[in-house]
Amino acid sequence: MTPAIEVSGLVKIFGDVPVLDGVNLSAPAHQVTCLIGPSGSGKSTLLRCMAMLERQDAGSIQIDGQPLSIAGQHARKGDLRSRIGMVFQQFNLWPHMTALGNVAEALRTVRRQPRRKAEDRAMAELEKVGLAERAHLYPRQLSGGQQQRVAIARALALDPQLMLFDEPTSALDPELTGEVLNVMRRLATSGMSMVVVSHEIGFVASVAGHVAFLDRGKIVVSGSPEEVFAKPRHPRLTQFLETYIDREASQLIA
Structure with a gap:
């Protein structure tokens, strides 16, 4: 089976410091691949290269067997990028929009869906992460764990083939971490292809x-x-x- 994402000889240099030094990684489709390591080891940079948020200095990345970067093929690059969902350490929600608005806005902006269709899909995704009853609350009215679940719903609403998680629980109090990890466990059970940077070793050992x-x-x-x-x-x-x-x-x- 073609890997969900394959990294070959990846090099990323900031200044004169090699942050990634010839990384090779093959993440199987429909499985969870976890990246662990000390702070500063290059995990988040590797994930950002996968998400096309950083350009590598050498090496290649393939999504479902297709190269991420081919000079001059911007439309194709956009198509590949749309297959990838990413959840960050910080929630990055729009504070002036409700939970429903945050998820629906992604659909309206990226997928050009009309408001009603976008809101119907957004509500369905919020229900999947257990937040349908809080759909009309603003981020300031939600706990950190709830905000991160809204961020996950927003990414999932775009139907990605691959989900990337960059330490999604690192900004949460310990008692809120479990609710986010439980959502991720359900995604893993559903067969979603995932690459996760995490220091939650128990989660890594049980799900990856x-x-x-x-x-x-x-x-x-x-x-x-x-x-x-x-x-x-x-x-x-x-x-x-x-x-x-x-x-x-x-x-x-x-």
């Missing part, structure tokens, strides 16, 4: 089909959760897990 551990711009260890978390582990991975391990994860990867 493929895990890649990055350190200093390189993928040091990759494979199934059973392979990556098996003992003995790579010394840098062991050091990382000692810092980020949680109680749930300790039972899953012991």
